[in-house]
Amino acid sequence: MSSKTNLSQRARRAGGKPIANVLMARTMAQPDLVSLAAAFVDHQSLPIEPTRQALEAVWSQPDRALAAMQYGTTIGHPPLRQTVLEQMLEADGRTAGELSLSVDQVVITTGSTQLLYLVADSLLDPGDIVICGVPSYFVVLGMLGNLGARVIGVEMDADGLIPEALQDELTRLEKAGLLDRVKLVYIVSYYDNPSGITISAERRPKLVEIAQRWSRGSTIHLIEDVAYRELRYWGEDIPSIRSFDPDGRTVSVAGSFSKSFSPGIRGGWGILAPELVEPVLSQKGNLDFGSPSFNQHLMTAVLEKGIFEAHLEKIRETYRQKIETLLEAADEQLAPIGRIEWVRPTGGLYVWLRLPEGIDTGLSGPLFDRAIAEGVLYVPGEYCYPSEGCPIARNMVRLSFGMPSREGIRRGVESLARAIRGVI
Ligand SMILES: Cc1ncc(COP(=O)(O)O)c(C=O)c1O
DSSP states (O other), X not given: OOOOOOOOHHHHHHOOOHHHHHHHHHXXXXXXXXXXXXXXXOSTTOOHHHHHHHHHHHHTSHHXXXXXXXXXXXXXXXXXXXXXXXXXXXXXXXXXXXXXXXXXXXXXXXXXXXXXXXHHHHHOOTTOEEEEEESXXXXXXXXXXXXXXXXXXXXXXXXEEOHHHHHHHHHHHHHTTXXXXXXXXXXXXXXXXXXXXXXXXXXXHHHHHHHHHTOXXXXXXXXXXXXXXXXXXXXXXXXXXXXXXXXXXXXXXXEESTXXXXXXXXXXXXXXXXXXXXXXHHXXXXXXXXXXXXXHHHHHHHHHTTHHHHHHHHHHHHHHHHHHHHHHHIXXXXXXXXXXXXXXXXXXXXXXXXXXXXXXXXXXXXHHHHHHHHTEEOEEGGGGSOSEESXXXXXXXXXXXXXXXXHHHHXXXXXXXXXXXXXX
16 A cells, blocks of 8 residues: 655645746747746846956955855854945935844845745744735745735735725724734835836835834734845935834845846845844744855955946846837837736836736636747736735736847737737
């Protein structure tokens, strides 16, 4: 008699992952396909030479080189944590004192994905509630579902998550006796994935104030994901949501070097509310007792040598050209079809399209296979919706312009236009 492995509830919830699998398999099967789906960064401008210089800086100092090859601490390399904190304060034009911040609240993680997971795992029991804007980053939606959380989506507009919608949802949950189950609000505050939207400066303090006002029994933490803050192509930077939370008990920040430098380094960081530091470090201790020292020493050198800023300048220009190409192609190819709408992002890596009502963009709808046959892959919008709250809009498409060339982007949009015409 053969026995069967009895997987944990969590492993069973994690099963499937249709989006990653399906999209990857499709891309492999058809190499000439233009992928406007993958959230990869521009390949040709990856910082090979700058990384060599940073590595040489580490290697030229024997003590530093040895430390880079040794285990480090769970919280991360002190100079890197210090630099992360200083950069954030500088970007926000604030002092550590004004924001009640110290380097003890800065944690280095293996990608910001790990930070988000550690925070979620520290706060959420199955059935606990997370509120997010709709649409939302599907990897985080999957992660939260995997932890057994209920994720409730509230409405966004061109200025980001609507404070009144958040308030209405909290009122509804309170009436249902569920306020004490609300643990987290998750927000991508700059050039959101997938919507491309940046939360307006006016809304930022309101969101903090609402989270604080409704933290009646226990704190409702607001996690501000700033993965795309540096990828700004037009306009001015605006202060983080964290900068409107002077005592820092509500807002924690998740940041990443993946988009701004290199995802291969898997460098992420968190600036945490004081109450989250210890639990996150305990969880991280159980998981890996520290992210790779080598990568942290390397990133420290990247940041201190001015290498980071120079690279950023370069990729900003690359992406500015790419997004212009995508928006021009959309104006030429998609606008004439009619009833297709998109917001014009000023940064990030995504353009979020609304197709005419009734066109199902999902894997089982007519457009997806048609688009592949025409030579383009996109992310069906339905993956960006949590299972509760705002209903899933079936006619949405996420396009990424990070990876393909400008020529590829043009061809991809032409292919998409042909596919849409074919199903209208
Ligand atoms: C909004 C958002 N947050 C976090 C991440 C993850 O980045 P990291 O490579 O730091 O784990 C991504 C990656 O695409 C993202 O889009």
